[in-house]
């Protein structure tokens with residue numbers, strides 16, 4: 001192979017939110033980019049609830065008008081409920097105050113409380129089949145070439161100096177496209193990370209999720225105050241480290257998924273469907289309401305999904321979205337992280353074309369910012385699982401509420417560690433070190449110690 005000119009500037013592997021937003025940014029800036037998507041859209045996908053930080057990127061891409069016209073349910077807030085399911089939540093915590101914090105086992109937020117930072121009171125819940133197709137078509141309208149039904153088999157970074165070669169087959173015919181930069185947006189397929197053997201499994205989180213859609217489930221059954229019908233609900237189950245999402249997909253359709261530790265699932269040796277229903281039954285009021293709905297799709301499951309990569313950029317390479325990293329979905333962060341990767345990453349790519357430097361160091365800004373944000377997410381999630389009651393106490397406390405909402409909105413990339421997270425970690429540490437602390441018995445077993453060093457790739 002001897003190219004003096006590449007077939008395209010940037011080849012993007014994967015047409016999910018990470019790939020299509022990257023394609024949109026780059027095409028808008030005038031680069032020639034090609035997206036290879038292995039599926040034919042629309043295809044089903046997990047990850048249906050957005051967070052408000054996504055709005056800035058959708059606005060940058062000129063996509064907000066399409067979101068407004070789409071009819072996707074507007075997401076005004078989020079709520080976490082615990083076993084009783086009643087507005088009063090779990091009475092056992094009520095006398096357990098510490099450091100001026102009032103322990104509670106449930107909480108809720110409205111995004112309008114911190115509207116000025118995203119310019120909007122709401123974000124959306126989306127049917128990912130439609131949303132991803134719309135995003136991909138939008139990238140195409142902005143000038144990106146999009147090929148669906150084309151699975152990339154690998155990327156060759158060595159064959160031709162100065163170029164990367166993306167390999168795929170069409171009708172059994174092996175083909176390749178040369179580019180100056182390859183962007184891996186292949187999601188949890190982690191095409192390049194697996195090819196390079198850079199993938200590191202998360203030592204803490206080993207979740208399993210089983211999910212489907214229901215028609216006719218009455219969402220008011222779990223909404224304990226008016227206006228919550230279109231919130232995302234996270235219902236905690238009285239099973240360790242196990243929770244359920246309830247995400248509106250339309251006026252009448254709701255996505256419901258149980259997330260648990262893999263060993264919980266395996267220990268019971270039940271079939272997956274039975275496991276789902278048994279888990280839901282542990283919240284009888286939810287079970288009763290859900291049983292009245294009609295299951296619309298077969299159950300789908302996702303397992304072993306938390307990992308990091310030893311590196312997320314390389315010479316002529318950038319990984320974005322789930323292809324770069326996956327953290328627990330408890331705060332509905334995946335799509336936002338995918339879009340944010342493109343928001344940060346495209347700037348380094350444009351600079352690389354200006355300077356002609358396509359080496360790993362050209363993508364340093366992206367790598368630093370992404371790692372900082374994901375580390376903050378990760379620590380927030382670790383605190384949350386380790387001492388759940390602390391999260392709800394902080395949300396209920398006016399001193400910390402807006403700072404926690406900032407994290408929940410997805411604004412985690414600018415600070416090394418947001419002060420509220422430092423405070424949370426210090427409280428968890430003190431609870432861990434004090435066996436007779438009021439909250440000591442409430443420590444979860446998922447994170448052995450909130451300050452324990454994790455694998456370097458995870459941090």
Ligand SMILES: Cc1cc2nc3c(=O)[nH]c(=O)nc-3n(C[C@H](O)[C@H](O)[C@H](O)COP(=O)(O)OP(=O)(O)OC[C@H]3O[C@@H](n4cnc5c(N)ncnc54)[C@H](O)[C@@H]3O)c2cc1C
Pocket residue numbers: 013014015016017018019036037038039045046047048049050051150151152153185186187188189191209257259302305320321322323329331332333334335336338
């Ligand atoms: C249980 C669970 C619940 C979740 N809940 C939420 C939530 O509520 N909110 C949220 O924001 N996120 C959630 N997520 C995360 C969310 O699903 C992902 O973070 C998000 O989809 C990442 O987008 P992406 O573009 O990186 O990857 P994807 O959306 O997975 O897109 C990757 C695309 O690449 C294509 N592809 C893969 N391999 C190849 C190949 N070799 N060649 C060509 N194309 C290829 C795939 O077909 C796919 O279309 C959840 C995840 C899980 C597991």
